[in-house]
Amino acid sequence: MKNTKLIEYLQRAVNMEMTAAHQYQLHAHTLEDWGLTKMAAKMREEMTEELGHSDLFIERLFFLKASPKLAFDKEPKKADNLPDMFRSDIADEEEAIAVYTKAAQHAAELGDIGTRTLFEKIVLDEEGHKAWLELQLDLIERLGEKSYSAKLVSFADDEGDEG
Secondary structure (H helix, E strand, O other), X not given: OOOHHHHHHHHHHHHHHHHHHXXXXXXXXXXXXXOOHXXXXXXHHHHHHHHHHHHHHHHHHHHOOOOOOOOOOOXXXXXXXXHHHHHHHHHHHHHHHHHHXXXXXHHHHHOOHHHHHHHHHHHHHHHHHHHHHHHHHXXXXXXXXXXXXXXXXXXXXXXXXXX
């Protein structure tokens, strides 16, 4: 079964996940530059998860006998502050959720259970990311950015300390 629209959805998903992975990579470096090394580590985890998503979409394209093309959906951008970083990421997650939901519905219409399930699984991951990002923005609003950021700094001697 080769459906052009389904292949387009999968290809777009690869590009969106490649963008997300590299956006999180840029965030990690930005956060390290700001001294927020604990959040930088979290962004590297997110980067790895997004690369894993792109791998799954690439595998599915090969399964469907299509040729994946690795590219960015859009250029990653450096954030100026934490709220802007999180708001931008929320917008990206919302876009992914919308695209992947439509793709899952299209796959279901075609009877392609494998592709539908893949998109649905990743939508759930993206919803989790969005919820986490929204929580971070809520914490910044409640605590203030300075107080929130203070918990994200680590020092060389922090690793062995118990308090």
